[in-house]
Amino acid sequence: MKYEIAKNKFIQTWGTLGTKWGINKTMAQIHALLFVSKEAISMEQIMEELHISRGNASMNLRALMEWGIIYKEYKIGERKEFFVAEKNFDELAVKIAKERSKREIKPTLKVLKEVSQLEDCKNDDEVYFAKQTEDLYQFVLKADNMIDKVTEYEKNWLSRLIVKFIK
Amino acid sequence: MKYEIAKNKFIQTWGTLGTKWGINKTMAQIHALLFVSKEAISMEQIMEELHISRGNASMNLRALMEWGIIYKEYKIGERKEFFVAEKNFDELAVKIAKERSKREIKPTLKVLKEVSQLEDCKNDDEVYFAKQTEDLYQFVLKADNMIDKVTEYEKNWLSRLIVKFIK
DNA sequence: CAAAACTTTCAATATTTACTGAAAGTTTAG
DNA sequence: CTAAACTTTCAGTAAATATTGAAAGTTTTG
Numbered sequence: 001m002k003y004e005i006a007k008n009k010f011i012q013t014w015g016t017l018g019t020k021w022g023i024n025k026t027m028a029q030i031h032a033l034l035f036v037s038k039e040a041i042s043m044e045q046i047m048e049e050l051h052i053s054r055g056n057a058s059m060n061l062r063a064l065m066e067w068g069i070i071y072k073e074y075k076i077g078e079r080k081e082f083f084v085a086e087k088n089f090d091e092l093a094v095k096i097a098k099e100r101s102k103r104e105i106k107p108t109l110k111v112l113k114e115v116s117q118l119e120d121c122k123n124d125d126e127v128y129f130a131k132q133t134e135d136l137y138q139f140v141l142k143a144d145n146m147i148d149k150v151t152e153y154e155k156n157w158l159s160r161l162i163v164k165f166i167k
Numbered sequence: 168m169k170y171e172i173a174k175n176k177f178i179q180t181w182g183t184l185g186t187k188w189g190i191n192k193t194m195a196q197i198h199a200l201l202f203v204s205k206e207a208i209s210m211e212q213i214m215e216e217l218h219i220s221r222g223n224a225s226m227n228l229r230a231l232m233e234w235g236i237i238y239k240e241y242k243i244g245e246r247k248e249f250f251v252a253e254k255n256f257d258e259l260a261v262k263i264a265k266e267r268s269k270r271e272i273k274p275t276l277k278v279l280k281e282v283s284q285l286e287d288c289k290n291d292d293e294v295y296f297a298k299q300t301e302d303l304y305q306f307v308l309k310a311d312n313m314i315d316k317v318t319e320y321e322k323n324w325l326s327r328l329i330v331k332f333i334k
Numbered sequence: 335c336a337a338a339a340c341t342t343t344c345a346a347t348a349t350t351t352a353c354t355g356a357a358a359g360t361t362t363a364g
Numbered sequence: 365c366t367a368a369a370c371t372t373t374c375a376g377t378a379a380a381t382a383t384t385g386a387a388a389g390t391t392t393t394g
Contacts, residue, residue: 003293006282010300013278019380020271022189024352035303038295043371053354058372079362079369087299089306104187111180115173126170128205132254133177136202139256139325146329158306162313164331186350191382210341220384225342246339246392335394342389349382359372364365 007036011050026052027060031069031085040073040082068095090158094151105144112137177203178217193219194227198236198252207240207249235262257325261318272311279304 001009011032018028029050034041047057061083064070069092073082086092116133118126150157168176178199185195196217201208214224228250231237236259240249253259283300285293317324 001282001284001286003285003288003296006285006300007296009278010282010296013275013282017271017275020189022187026352036296036299038292054371055355055373056353059353062372081371089302093310104184108180108184111176115168115177115180117168118170118173119168121170125205129170129174129177129203132203133173135256142329143260143325146325146332149329150332158310158313161328161332162309162316165313165317165328193382221341222343222385223383226383229342248341338391338393340389340391343387344385347382347384349380351378351380353378354376355374357373359370361368361370363368 010036024060026050026056027063030057030060031064034070034083034085035087037085040075040084042080042082044080046083067099090156093158097147097151101144101147105140105147109137109140109144112140174203191227193217193223194230197224197227198231201237201250201252202254204252207242207251209247209249211247213250234266257323260325264314264318268311268314272307272314276304276307276311279307 011029014032014035015025015029018031019025030046033046033049043054043057043061046052046061047054050057061070065072069086070083071086073084075082086095112133116130116137118130121127121130150161178196181199181202182192182196185198186192197213200213200216210221210224210228213219213228214221217224228237232239236253237250238253240251242249253262279300283297283304285297288294288297317328
Protein backbone atom coordinates (compact mmCIF):
# COMPACT_ATOMS: atom_id res chain seq x y z
CA MET A 1 0.00 0.00 0.00
CA LYS A 2 1.14 3.51 -0.78
CA TYR A 3 1.96 5.87 2.08
CA GLU A 4 -0.68 8.50 1.37
CA ILE A 5 -3.40 5.88 1.03
CA ALA A 6 -2.29 4.00 4.10
CA LYS A 7 -2.06 7.13 6.23
CA ASN A 8 -5.50 8.23 5.17
CA LYS A 9 -6.94 4.80 5.81
CA PHE A 10 -5.42 4.72 9.26
CA ILE A 11 -6.85 8.13 10.12
CA GLN A 12 -10.32 7.19 8.88
CA THR A 13 -10.28 3.88 10.72
CA TRP A 14 -9.15 5.42 13.98
CA GLY A 15 -11.86 8.06 13.59
CA THR A 16 -14.53 5.44 13.05
CA LEU A 17 -13.33 3.40 16.00
CA GLY A 18 -13.55 6.56 18.09
CA THR A 19 -17.18 7.17 17.24
CA LYS A 20 -18.04 3.63 18.29
CA TRP A 21 -16.56 4.33 21.71
CA GLY A 22 -18.20 7.69 22.22
CA ILE A 23 -15.27 9.80 21.08
CA ASN A 24 -15.96 12.28 18.36
CA LYS A 25 -14.56 11.49 14.97
CA THR A 26 -12.43 14.60 14.53
CA MET A 27 -10.85 14.20 17.93
CA ALA A 28 -9.86 10.63 17.14
CA GLN A 29 -8.60 11.64 13.69
CA ILE A 30 -6.42 14.42 15.03
CA HIS A 31 -5.00 11.99 17.51
CA ALA A 32 -4.34 9.47 14.74
CA LEU A 33 -2.61 12.09 12.62
CA LEU A 34 -0.34 13.23 15.43
CA PHE A 35 0.30 9.66 16.47
CA VAL A 36 1.89 8.74 13.15
CA SER A 37 3.70 12.04 12.68
CA LYS A 38 7.36 12.07 13.48
CA GLU A 39 7.46 15.86 13.76
CA ALA A 40 5.21 18.13 15.79
CA ILE A 41 2.57 19.70 13.57
CA SER A 42 0.66 22.98 13.60
CA MET A 43 -3.06 23.67 13.68
CA GLU A 44 -2.76 24.95 10.12
CA GLN A 45 -1.38 21.62 8.93
CA ILE A 46 -4.01 19.66 10.83
CA MET A 47 -6.81 21.73 9.29
CA GLU A 48 -5.38 21.12 5.87
CA GLU A 49 -4.75 17.38 6.19
CA LEU A 50 -8.14 16.62 7.72
CA HIS A 51 -10.13 19.27 5.82
CA ILE A 52 -11.60 20.75 8.94
CA SER A 53 -12.25 24.28 10.12
CA ARG A 54 -10.12 26.32 12.46
CA GLY A 55 -12.77 26.20 15.18
CA ASN A 56 -13.10 22.45 15.01
CA ALA A 57 -9.35 21.98 15.14
CA SER A 58 -8.98 24.34 18.06
CA MET A 59 -11.73 22.74 20.13
CA ASN A 60 -10.62 19.19 19.58
CA LEU A 61 -6.96 19.96 20.20
CA ARG A 62 -7.98 21.42 23.52
CA ALA A 63 -10.06 18.36 24.34
CA LEU A 64 -7.13 16.07 23.52
CA MET A 65 -4.87 18.11 25.77
CA GLU A 66 -7.41 17.89 28.58
CA TRP A 67 -7.26 14.13 28.18
CA GLY A 68 -3.50 14.45 28.49
CA ILE A 69 -2.80 12.48 25.34
CA ILE A 70 -1.33 15.22 23.18
CA TYR A 71 1.03 18.03 24.08
CA LYS A 72 1.84 21.54 22.88
CA GLU A 73 5.30 22.20 21.66
CA TYR A 74 7.00 25.42 20.66
CA LYS A 75 9.59 25.75 17.97
CA ILE A 76 12.24 28.41 18.28
CA GLY A 77 11.70 31.33 15.98
CA GLU A 78 8.09 30.25 15.34
CA ARG A 79 5.05 32.01 16.71
CA LYS A 80 2.72 29.07 16.06
CA GLU A 81 1.98 26.27 18.44
CA PHE A 82 2.81 22.75 17.40
CA PHE A 83 1.37 19.53 18.71
CA VAL A 84 2.70 16.05 19.40
CA ALA A 85 0.96 12.90 20.59
CA GLU A 86 1.85 10.80 23.59
CA LYS A 87 3.73 7.97 21.94
CA ASN A 88 4.07 5.55 24.82
CA PHE A 89 1.31 2.99 24.60
CA ASP A 90 1.01 2.19 28.27
CA GLU A 91 0.91 5.87 29.10
CA LEU A 92 -1.75 6.43 26.46
CA ALA A 93 -3.92 3.58 27.72
CA VAL A 94 -3.50 4.70 31.32
CA LYS A 95 -4.55 8.25 30.56
CA ILE A 96 -7.60 7.19 28.60
CA ALA A 97 -8.61 4.71 31.29
CA LYS A 98 -8.21 7.23 34.07
CA GLU A 99 -10.07 9.95 32.27
CA ARG A 100 -12.99 7.70 31.45
CA SER A 101 -13.07 6.44 34.99
CA LYS A 102 -13.17 9.99 36.30
CA ARG A 103 -15.75 11.25 33.83
CA GLU A 104 -18.08 8.31 33.52
CA ILE A 105 -17.49 5.47 35.95
CA LYS A 106 -17.16 7.43 39.18
CA PRO A 107 -20.30 9.53 38.63
CA THR A 108 -22.18 6.33 37.81
CA LEU A 109 -20.94 4.70 41.00
CA LYS A 110 -22.26 7.63 42.98
CA VAL A 111 -25.72 7.18 41.50
CA LEU A 112 -25.64 3.41 41.98
CA LYS A 113 -24.91 3.88 45.64
CA GLU A 114 -27.71 6.41 46.01
CA VAL A 115 -30.39 4.39 44.27
CA SER A 116 -29.49 1.16 46.03
CA GLN A 117 -30.34 2.79 49.34
CA LEU A 118 -34.11 2.60 49.14
CA GLU A 119 -36.08 4.17 51.99
CA ASP A 120 -38.06 1.09 52.77
CA CYS A 121 -38.33 -2.06 50.75
CA LYS A 122 -41.89 -3.19 51.13
CA ASN A 123 -42.51 -5.58 48.29
CA ASP A 124 -40.44 -8.09 46.37
CA ASP A 125 -39.82 -5.72 43.45
CA GLU A 126 -38.27 -3.16 45.73
CA VAL A 127 -36.10 -5.69 47.52
CA TYR A 128 -34.95 -7.06 44.17
CA PHE A 129 -34.14 -3.60 42.82
CA ALA A 130 -32.09 -2.77 45.89
CA LYS A 131 -30.20 -6.04 45.64
CA GLN A 132 -29.43 -5.73 41.95
CA THR A 133 -28.24 -2.13 42.15
CA GLU A 134 -26.17 -2.87 45.23
CA ASP A 135 -24.52 -5.85 43.53
CA LEU A 136 -23.93 -3.80 40.39
CA TYR A 137 -22.36 -1.10 42.53
CA GLN A 138 -19.98 -3.64 44.04
CA PHE A 139 -19.07 -5.07 40.67
CA VAL A 140 -18.41 -1.73 39.01
CA LEU A 141 -16.49 -0.56 42.07
CA LYS A 142 -14.28 -3.63 41.92
CA ALA A 143 -13.57 -3.13 38.22
CA ASP A 144 -12.90 0.56 38.69
CA ASN A 145 -10.56 -0.10 41.60
CA MET A 146 -8.64 -2.46 39.43
CA ILE A 147 -8.17 0.27 36.86
CA ASP A 148 -6.92 2.62 39.57
CA LYS A 149 -4.64 0.01 41.03
CA VAL A 150 -3.20 -1.24 37.77
CA THR A 151 -2.62 2.17 36.26
CA GLU A 152 -1.43 4.07 39.28
CA TYR A 153 2.29 3.46 39.46
CA GLU A 154 2.87 0.70 37.00
CA LYS A 155 4.85 0.85 33.85
CA ASN A 156 4.22 -1.89 31.33
CA TRP A 157 1.11 -2.83 33.25
CA LEU A 158 -0.51 -4.57 30.32
CA SER A 159 2.41 -6.93 29.81
CA ARG A 160 2.65 -7.63 33.50
CA LEU A 161 -1.06 -8.31 33.68
CA ILE A 162 -0.86 -10.79 30.85
CA VAL A 163 2.10 -12.58 32.37
CA LYS A 164 0.35 -12.76 35.71
CA PHE A 165 -2.85 -14.01 34.24
CA ILE A 166 -1.32 -16.67 32.08
CA LYS A 167 0.65 -18.13 34.97
CA MET B 168 -35.07 7.52 48.11
CA LYS B 169 -38.42 6.23 46.91
CA TYR B 170 -38.57 3.18 44.64
CA GLU B 171 -40.15 4.85 41.63
CA ILE B 172 -37.68 7.73 41.75
CA ALA B 173 -34.71 5.45 42.28
CA LYS B 174 -35.71 3.11 39.48
CA ASN B 175 -36.17 5.98 37.10
CA LYS B 176 -32.87 7.52 38.10
CA PHE B 177 -31.08 4.23 37.57
CA ILE B 178 -32.58 3.81 34.11
CA GLN B 179 -31.67 7.36 33.10
CA THR B 180 -28.13 7.04 34.42
CA TRP B 181 -27.53 3.73 32.69
CA GLY B 182 -28.88 5.24 29.48
CA THR B 183 -26.55 8.21 29.72
CA LEU B 184 -23.58 5.99 30.48
CA GLY B 185 -24.48 3.96 27.40
CA THR B 186 -24.40 6.97 25.09
CA LYS B 187 -20.94 7.86 26.36
CA TRP B 188 -19.73 4.43 25.34
CA GLY B 189 -21.35 4.41 21.93
CA ILE B 190 -24.44 2.44 22.89
CA ASN B 191 -27.75 4.00 22.08
CA LYS B 192 -29.71 5.38 24.96
CA THR B 193 -32.85 3.32 24.51
CA MET B 194 -30.88 0.10 24.25
CA ALA B 195 -29.11 0.84 27.51
CA GLN B 196 -32.36 1.87 29.18
CA ILE B 197 -34.17 -1.30 28.17
CA HIS B 198 -31.27 -3.27 29.53
CA ALA B 199 -31.39 -1.31 32.78
CA LEU B 200 -35.11 -1.88 33.13
CA LEU B 201 -34.82 -5.62 32.58
CA PHE B 202 -31.79 -5.80 34.80
CA VAL B 203 -33.66 -4.58 37.87
CA SER B 204 -36.88 -6.47 37.09
CA LYS B 205 -37.48 -9.63 39.00
CA GLU B 206 -40.06 -10.87 36.51
CA ALA B 207 -39.76 -11.13 32.74
CA ILE B 208 -41.53 -8.23 31.06
CA SER B 209 -43.30 -7.72 27.75
CA MET B 210 -42.67 -5.27 24.94
CA GLU B 211 -45.90 -3.54 25.88
CA GLN B 212 -44.66 -2.90 29.41
CA ILE B 213 -41.29 -1.72 28.18
CA MET B 214 -42.92 0.75 25.79
CA GLU B 215 -45.05 2.07 28.57
CA GLU B 216 -42.34 2.39 31.23
CA LEU B 217 -39.84 4.05 28.92
CA HIS B 218 -42.34 6.00 26.80
CA ILE B 219 -41.03 4.67 23.55
CA SER B 220 -42.63 3.46 20.35
CA ARG B 221 -43.26 -0.11 19.35
CA GLY B 222 -40.69 0.07 16.57
CA ASN B 223 -38.01 1.41 18.84
CA ALA B 224 -38.68 -1.24 21.45
CA SER B 225 -38.66 -4.01 18.88
CA MET B 226 -35.39 -2.95 17.26
CA ASN B 227 -33.51 -2.44 20.48
CA LEU B 228 -34.74 -5.68 22.01
CA ARG B 229 -33.41 -7.46 18.98
CA ALA B 230 -30.08 -5.67 19.26
CA LEU B 231 -29.80 -6.65 22.92
CA MET B 232 -30.51 -10.26 22.05
CA GLU B 233 -27.84 -10.15 19.35
CA TRP B 234 -25.42 -9.01 22.03
CA GLY B 235 -26.57 -12.01 24.05
CA ILE B 236 -27.33 -9.97 27.15
CA ILE B 237 -31.10 -10.40 27.26
CA TYR B 238 -33.27 -13.42 26.54
CA LYS B 239 -36.77 -14.16 25.32
CA GLU B 240 -39.04 -16.04 27.60
CA TYR B 241 -42.47 -17.47 27.05
CA LYS B 242 -45.18 -17.72 29.65
CA ILE B 243 -47.68 -20.53 29.45
CA GLY B 244 -51.08 -19.44 28.27
CA GLU B 245 -49.64 -16.11 26.99
CA ARG B 246 -49.21 -15.25 23.36
CA LYS B 247 -46.76 -12.40 24.04
CA GLU B 248 -43.02 -12.65 24.32
CA PHE B 249 -41.39 -11.66 27.56
CA PHE B 250 -37.81 -10.60 28.16
CA VAL B 251 -35.27 -11.09 30.91
CA ALA B 252 -31.74 -9.77 31.32
CA GLU B 253 -28.60 -11.78 31.91
CA LYS B 254 -28.16 -11.34 35.63
CA ASN B 255 -24.70 -12.82 36.12
CA PHE B 256 -22.18 -10.00 36.15
CA ASP B 257 -19.22 -11.93 34.85
CA GLU B 258 -21.30 -13.36 32.06
CA LEU B 259 -22.58 -9.89 31.19
CA ALA B 260 -19.10 -8.38 31.11
CA VAL B 261 -17.77 -11.29 29.06
CA LYS B 262 -20.49 -10.97 26.46
CA ILE B 263 -20.06 -7.24 26.09
CA ALA B 264 -16.28 -7.58 25.86
CA LYS B 265 -16.47 -10.33 23.26
CA GLU B 266 -19.01 -8.54 21.16
CA ARG B 267 -17.05 -5.30 21.13
CA SER B 268 -13.91 -7.19 20.32
CA LYS B 269 -15.61 -8.89 17.40
CA ARG B 270 -17.32 -5.78 16.05
CA GLU B 271 -14.71 -3.14 16.63
CA ILE B 272 -11.30 -4.37 17.73
CA LYS B 273 -10.79 -7.19 15.26
CA PRO B 274 -11.74 -5.13 12.18
CA THR B 275 -9.39 -2.40 13.41
CA LEU B 276 -6.58 -4.92 13.82
CA LYS B 277 -7.07 -5.99 10.24
CA VAL B 278 -6.66 -2.45 8.99
CA LEU B 279 -3.66 -1.81 11.25
CA LYS B 280 -1.91 -4.81 9.79
CA GLU B 281 -2.69 -3.68 6.26
CA VAL B 282 -1.54 -0.11 6.63
CA SER B 283 1.64 -1.04 8.48
CA GLN B 284 2.79 -2.98 5.44
CA LEU B 285 3.89 -0.08 3.27
CA GLU B 286 5.10 -0.89 -0.22
CA ASP B 287 8.41 0.86 0.16
CA CYS B 288 9.50 3.16 2.89
CA LYS B 289 11.59 5.79 1.19
CA ASN B 290 11.73 8.68 3.60
CA ASP B 291 11.73 9.08 7.37
CA ASP B 292 8.01 9.87 7.55
CA GLU B 293 7.15 6.63 5.87
CA VAL B 294 9.45 4.59 8.05
CA TYR B 295 8.01 6.26 11.12
CA PHE B 296 4.44 5.64 10.03
CA ALA B 297 5.15 1.96 9.42
CA LYS B 298 6.80 1.64 12.82
CA GLN B 299 4.03 3.36 14.74
CA THR B 300 1.23 1.44 13.10
CA GLU B 301 3.08 -1.85 13.51
CA ASP B 302 3.67 -1.14 17.20
CA LEU B 303 0.06 -0.11 17.65
CA TYR B 304 -1.02 -3.31 15.96
CA GLN B 305 1.06 -5.34 18.41
CA PHE B 306 -0.29 -3.45 21.39
CA VAL B 307 -3.93 -3.75 20.40
CA LEU B 308 -3.40 -7.40 19.50
CA LYS B 309 -1.94 -8.10 22.91
CA ALA B 310 -4.82 -6.37 24.68
CA ASP B 311 -7.39 -8.13 22.55
CA ASN B 312 -5.76 -11.51 23.14
CA MET B 313 -5.98 -10.89 26.82
CA ILE B 314 -9.71 -10.30 26.50
CA ASP B 315 -10.06 -13.56 24.58
CA LYS B 316 -7.94 -15.47 27.04
CA VAL B 317 -9.51 -14.10 30.17
CA THR B 318 -13.09 -14.42 29.02
CA GLU B 319 -12.92 -17.73 27.21
CA TYR B 320 -13.44 -20.34 29.86
CA GLU B 321 -13.14 -18.46 33.09
CA LYS B 322 -15.81 -17.92 35.62
CA ASN B 323 -15.25 -15.13 38.08
CA TRP B 324 -12.47 -13.83 35.89
CA LEU B 325 -12.59 -10.34 37.28
CA SER B 326 -12.04 -11.48 40.84
CA ARG B 327 -9.29 -13.83 39.79
CA LEU B 328 -7.61 -11.08 37.81
CA ILE B 329 -7.67 -8.76 40.79
CA VAL B 330 -6.28 -11.39 43.10
CA LYS B 331 -3.53 -12.22 40.64
CA PHE B 332 -2.62 -8.64 40.10
CA ILE B 333 -2.50 -7.66 43.71
CA LYS B 334 -0.17 -10.53 44.56
C1' DC C 335 -59.21 -20.63 6.49
C1' DA C 336 -60.04 -16.07 8.49
C1' DA C 337 -59.52 -13.11 11.96
C1' DA C 338 -57.16 -11.87 16.10
C1' DA C 339 -52.89 -11.14 18.50
C1' DC C 340 -48.86 -10.18 18.17
C1' DT C 341 -43.93 -8.60 15.97
C1' DT C 342 -41.03 -6.51 12.45
C1' DT C 343 -39.76 -3.25 9.01
C1' DC C 344 -38.52 1.09 7.15
C1' DA C 345 -39.43 5.76 5.10
C1' DA C 346 -40.28 9.99 7.15
C1' DT C 347 -39.11 12.87 10.92
C1' DA C 348 -37.20 14.43 15.18
C1' DT C 349 -33.34 14.81 18.12
C1' DT C 350 -28.75 14.97 19.20
C1' DT C 351 -24.22 15.91 18.19
C1' DA C 352 -20.55 17.94 15.55
C1' DC C 353 -18.73 21.61 12.53
C1' DT C 354 -18.17 26.08 10.44
C1' DG C 355 -16.58 30.63 10.06
C1' DA C 356 -16.47 35.17 11.34
C1' DA C 357 -15.83 38.05 15.26
C1' DA C 358 -13.56 38.62 19.58
C1' DG C 359 -9.62 37.60 22.30
C1' DT C 360 -4.63 37.13 23.18
C1' DT C 361 0.18 37.47 22.64
C1' DT C 362 4.34 39.06 20.55
C1' DA C 363 7.28 42.08 17.75
C1' DG C 364 8.66 46.29 16.31
C1' DC D 365 1.35 51.62 21.71
C1' DT D 366 -0.45 49.17 17.72
C1' DA D 367 -0.29 46.17 14.07
C1' DA D 368 0.43 41.53 12.88
C1' DA D 369 0.15 36.75 13.93
C1' DC D 370 -1.99 33.71 15.97
C1' DT D 371 -5.95 31.19 19.00
C1' DT D 372 -10.51 30.82 21.01
C1' DT D 373 -15.40 31.27 21.21
C1' DC D 374 -20.04 30.44 19.96
C1' DA D 375 -24.41 31.25 17.32
C1' DG D 376 -25.97 29.27 13.31
C1' DT D 377 -25.99 25.30 10.39
C1' DA D 378 -24.96 20.77 8.81
C1' DA D 379 -24.48 15.94 9.54
C1' DA D 380 -25.24 11.86 11.97
C1' DT D 381 -28.09 9.16 14.73
C1' DA D 382 -32.24 7.68 16.91
C1' DT D 383 -37.31 7.39 16.93
C1' DT D 384 -41.91 7.11 15.33
C1' DG D 385 -45.90 4.94 13.49
C1' DA D 386 -48.37 2.85 10.10
C1' DA D 387 -48.20 -0.89 6.94
C1' DA D 388 -46.61 -5.48 6.14
C1' DG D 389 -45.42 -9.76 8.13
C1' DT D 390 -46.06 -13.78 11.18
C1' DT D 391 -48.13 -16.96 14.19
C1' DT D 392 -51.89 -18.79 16.73
C1' DT D 393 -56.62 -19.86 17.63
C1' DG D 394 -61.28 -21.05 16.91
